Amino acid sequence: MPLWFSMLFLALGVACSPDTEEASEHPFDQLTEEEKRLPENALVGIKVNEKVKVNLFASEPMLTNPTNIDIDHKGRVWVCEAYNYRPAITGNETREVGDRILILEDTDGDGSADKSTVFYQDPELNSPLGIWVMGNQAIVSQSPYVWLLTDTDGDDQADKKEVIFKGIGGEQHDHGMHAFVFGPDGKFYFNFGNSGGTIEDRNGEVLKDSNGKPILPEHYKEGLVFRCNSDFSEIEVLGQNFRNNYEVAVDSYGTMWQSDNDDDGNKGVRINYVMEYGNFGYKDEMTGAGWRANRTNKEKEIPRQHWHLNDPGVVPNLLQTGAGSPTGMVVYEGRALPEIFWDQMIHTDAGPNVVRAYPVEKDGAGYKASIVNIMEGDKDQWFRPSDVCVAPDGSLMVADWYDPGVGGHQAGDLNRGRIFRITNSSSSPEQPEILFNTLDGSMEALLNPNLSTRYQAWKNIKAMGKDAAPALERIFKENTNPRFQARAFWALAKIDHDSEKYIQAAISHENPDLRIAGLRAARQEKLDLAPYLKQLVRDTDPQVRREAAIALRNLRIPEAPELWATLAAQHDGEDRWYLEALGIGAEGQWDSFYNAWLEKTGDEPMSSKKQQDIIWRSRTGRAVNHLAALASDQGQPLEDRLRYFRAFDFNPDREGKSAALVKMLEEQSLRQENQEESNRINKLVLSHLDPAYLNHSEIAQSALRNALKESEGTEAYLELVQKFEVKSENERLLEMALVESDNNLGKTAATLLLRLDGIEMVREVLYSGAEEKVYPMLSVLRGIGTQESLQMLESMAFDSSLPLNTRKEATSAIGGSYGGEEKILELLKSERLPENLIPAAVTGVSRAWRKSVRAEAASYLDSSSGADNPLPPMSELLAMEGNIEKGLVVFKTNCAVCHQVGEMGMDFGPKLTEIGSKLSKEAQFISILHPDAGISFGYEGHVLQMKDGSTLGGIIASQTETDIELKMPGGSTVPIKTADMKTMEQMENSMMPSGLEKAMSTQELVDLVAYLMSLKRESN
Structure with a gap:
């Protein structure tokens, strides 16, 4: 294409209105792929x-x-x-x-x-x-x-x-x-x-x-x-x-x-x-758990869940x-x-x-x-x-x-x-010529929008010292741009021996932004903040009061509690920014600050939303009884009280809050009017109760038994069993593992069962001969990958007294975990596997994310997995037309096991709901053909060496000091105790299987990309 024609497209691309673009084909679409990438067409698209x-x-x-x-x-x-x-x-x-x-x-x-x-x-x-x-x-x-x-x-x-x-x-x-x-x-x-x-x-x-x-x-x-x-x-x-x-x-x-x-x-x-x-708020402040971990009062939308926005202290x-x-x-x-x-x-x-x-x-x-x-x-x-x-x-x-x-x-x-x-659009600015080595030039440079220019001015002004003060004072007092005034003020506060004079002038300024800058400067200069804070804690501007609250952080002066209480009394019950500033300011001094606030509230510290907020945000044992009263207040809907249950997790008084929670259980046992709500509250109390406190209370133990019975078969049930390590639930765990063998509930139940000394119960099922139980148990053991599970599966594979189909299923199940893949390769290399089990072993690792594992295992079969499927060059792939509807079918077959689009598919790899807005067509092909080239952060695979000798592999869905949730392909998770883990290392390669394109025709690959490109974000 001639350069003049490309430049015509450029002009059209810049000047074209949205209506014109909708009415005719966009010039960018008329370019070839090569022409689209030329610098002269840089603005056409x-x-x-x-x-x-x-x-x-x-x-x-x-x-x-x-x-x-x-x-x-x-x-x-x-x-x-x-x-x-x-x-x-x-x-x-x-x-x-x-x-x-x-x-x-x-x-x-x-x-x-x-x-x-x-x-x-x-x-x-x-x-x-x-x-x-x-x-x-x-x-x-x-x-x-x-x-x-x-x-x-x-x-x-x-x-x-x-x-x-x-x-x-x-x-x-x-x-x-x-x-x-x-x-x-x-x-x-x-x-x-x-x-x-x-x-x-x-x-x-x-x-x-x-x-x-x-x-x-x-x-x-x-x-x-x-x-x-x-x-x-x-x-x-x-x-x-x-x-x-x-x-x-x-x-x-x-x-x-x-x-x-x-x-x-x-x-x-x-x-x-x-x-x-x-x-x-990216991770749970107290436990370090990821946003996917279950929690009380969890935000309803994933984008908000991501930042723990309903948690106090965020x-x-x-x-x-x-x-x-x-x-x-x-x-x-x-x-x-x-x-x-x-x-x-x-x-x-x-x-x-x-x-x-x-x-x-x-x-x-x-x-x-x-x-x-x-x-x-x-x-x-x-x-x-x-x-x-x-x-x-x-x-x-x-x-x-x-x-x-x-x-x-x-x-x-x-x-x-x-x-x-x-x-x-109406003019082109010109590069200013600034004489940096002069006073006037330095003042001009200080007001420039470019940071490097302002840095040069700052160096010169600092070298001039007091000689620069009159010019800076003129800007501070007379300039009509408050941001220029602020820059002059900062310089005065930093270079002059009379910095306190200028700081007081800023703190007394009519512009609240300059009052804020003044207080920030006073903090940096390590001045006595008490006189300034006494002036600002009743400021009419909430942003100034916000800064006053933050300034109290780690400020250990006698006046601090009263100053904070004055600020807290002005919270309106609606301003979360203000509330969090109060929380930041109270850090390390919550007891004295909270007491000072209580003195101001009188006998009714819970009478309004603005006071309830302070209790919710507090981090002192002195607030525990108030928190419990709010959580128990049947005058409010339970949904509105969930925030107070969640706040217990952030209170440092372990003994006090456990006692308060147990007292809530006692009070609930006396209420008969709403059994359904009573059961919900009991579960909430248990979910926030310190497990070590359970043995101190018979009523808590009774509530736990009732909650387990009432929630049987659900995720909430499994969370309670895991938290309190209830070995008496092994029979129910076994039943749940069998009934839910095709989903994550069953796998979690089986994992807990093995952890809670239930291995003999599992082995009894595996050798029962009842196919309606044996096969579900084999299915649920696939992917757990612990030493115990792998040993049981291997024993079954080599037990000639078992039916051949059962042995094949057990052999295949071995390869369902990272450590199991290694075990399959070991068995194949050592030639220990009977010939009639080799196909099952290879099938078991056929979906391994490591291409090397799949290739090595397949080499032990007489016939390979099929001829290579050579692809045309990228330029030809990009030129091919794909069918979106057919691409959806390919996605469901090949990709939905690990990725979600909307609610479709499994939550394992990155969500692809808007991938068409994020990646170009070429990048979509690259991501499929070379998955190691684009590992999304947070989706790296990890290998965990366990103390029992087993090896687990997957994505860390959540990690705290005590627990890890390891997410497996297919979306299931395996709960792991960090105490059982020896080491954890990040995988070098993507967990997205390489060679995925070999499972489809070239046209199917093109159709898949066409479907992915159709997944666009909604316009703002």
Whole structure:
């Protein structure tokens, strides 16, 4: 296609209105696959907001695979490339010389890069995920390291590399360390996802937070947000319990925002206001259990369940955006773009191929937000925006990974990558010329929307010291933009010896955001907070009071209980943000704070919703009786009281809450008016009762017996048996294992039966000769994989006194677990299996996720499993037309055993309900043909070596200190006690079987992909 014709398509793609697109075929659809990937057509398949203008700033071959960008004070774009992304998994080629940090520059001012400089390249640089540029230096994040790269001689090439931090997660992990950013307070902010774990200094010493607590998984959960000084000292943990929080963004008041990723396919991607020191709910705060684990008052929708939003102590989400793979974020405080984007978050989400703004409004002590799309790859699903930054001229730069997939251990294309420039549709901003070495120039730079420019200003202002104060005072007092006032205030508070004067001025300011900034500065400067808090605890603005509550955290002064009680008395019963701020502020001082609050409430601390909330959120034994009274209050519907039962799990007074729960059982036994509700309450009490307390109460034991009888045959029954280890239930467990042999209830029942000394009962069934019991028992033992179960199955296989069909079924059942697969291969290698059992053994592992196991087992048959099914090249596959309805049939036959679409299929691998929005057509083929190239985080297989010598394999559905739920293909789970486990290691390969395409024709494969591509997200 001629270039002029491609550019015509480009113009049409940008200017075309939605109505026009619906009325005629989109130009992108008229391109060949090769033409679609050309840089000159980069915008043809992207829908652009009508209020802005977008142009291609840079593309391949100038750069490839950009993961993260930053823009320096000269307007140059610094790019982290990830050509060497996950080669051990993707199988892609690598650059032996390592990945690159590039500097891209537009030297002639035409809006496109024409100069590229390699700032740094080294074999040790492998898929860096973050860069922050500060003059001649760059902080580069690449787990397990954070490096400081310095250009010492001014040639734009780093000649010095220092380790700043290390020991952070695994090498090349998307859920590890992300980018650093510069805050208005002169500090650095950064984060890591839930593979980070810990952080060490350059000498390998585990860092401690500001409270002296080592930053380790036993102290902080999952993904974390940090702050430190610009010399990397005084590290603080500002938020925890995220999944894969990616690049924190900080506004001029010091407020933090970031995105977070759900487990793939669960529509739970979220945007968070990061309330300082908050718990954000990815894992159960007390047990560490995953969101799938059963719990009282569990949220009704999976996207909300994902974040434990009904649990006390979890900060609410600002916004949930559905399925996605969220990455870079910035707060746009420029004025070059249309007003709707002023002072708002701008965010890239590579999953749904979109760059969005989230206009925010204050909502009580928190916020609410809406969504405005800026760029959307509605046609070109290779558009994978990975980061966004603000240039000194106020334009936005967007990095595009440009790939059929979104990372997640997958890269389908190594040779492409783009940077887009977003400007106002009516004008093109120009790069400002700033004289940084002058006072006026430094003031101008401080007000620039670009962070690197502000950093240069900050350094100069700090060097000027008190000489800069008059100019800063003028901005603070006279400027009409409160964010500029905030930046000037932060500088005054940090550089001048009269910082208390400026902090008091901010705390007394008419603008609540500046009052908040003032209090934050007072905390950072370690001033006496009591006078400020006395002034602010009755502030008319709930957001200011929120900050006052947070400021009380670990503040051990005589006035603290009264100050907190004053704040608590102003809770309105509706504002969850405010309530969680109160909880954060009371940490470590709940007893005294709660007592002070009780004195204010008088004799009726439970008379209203606002008071009931405080009881629900509290973490003190002094609240136990109030909590029990609320849980027992028959004046409220039971559904409304579930929250109080759940709150017992978070109360630290084990003895007190157990006694209160037993007392509830006693009171229930005296009530006769509603037996059904009484039974439900008894079950609730038992589910929250400490098992060690059971033997202290005959009424609790009686309630347990009744609850077991009433819930027999259900998941709730199994949970009670497991929790209290009730061996007297073995007869019922055996019956349940047989009746429910084709589902997870039966497998769980059998597992518990074996654990509770019921092995002889199982063996008796297996040798009973009653086929109606023998075969269900063999079926339910398949996949358990414990040493006991495998030994019984092997004994049956070799017992010549048993019918041959029974022996074949037992042989096949051996291969239903990870350790059983190994056992089958061992039996085949040793030639111990009789010839007439070999086909059954091979059949038993025919659905093993390890291709090597299936292939080796099949080699012991006289005839192979069938001729290879060579596929045409990818270009031909992409050109073939598929039938969606026929693809659905293929899905049900081959994929539904491990994946769900809506309610169809098994919950084992990632949900595929919206996979057509997340992956391009090519990526769908790659995921099927090369499953190891795209293992979704959270769906990695694990191998567990048990103390009894058995080997189990599956996905960790939930893990606490005492229990593990191991999910098996087909969706069933096996409960395991961590005390019975010796070691646990992650599998290198995907648990999705490779060679799946060999079970279908080429057309069936194409039909399957057509069906998967039809699974689109609903438009916003």
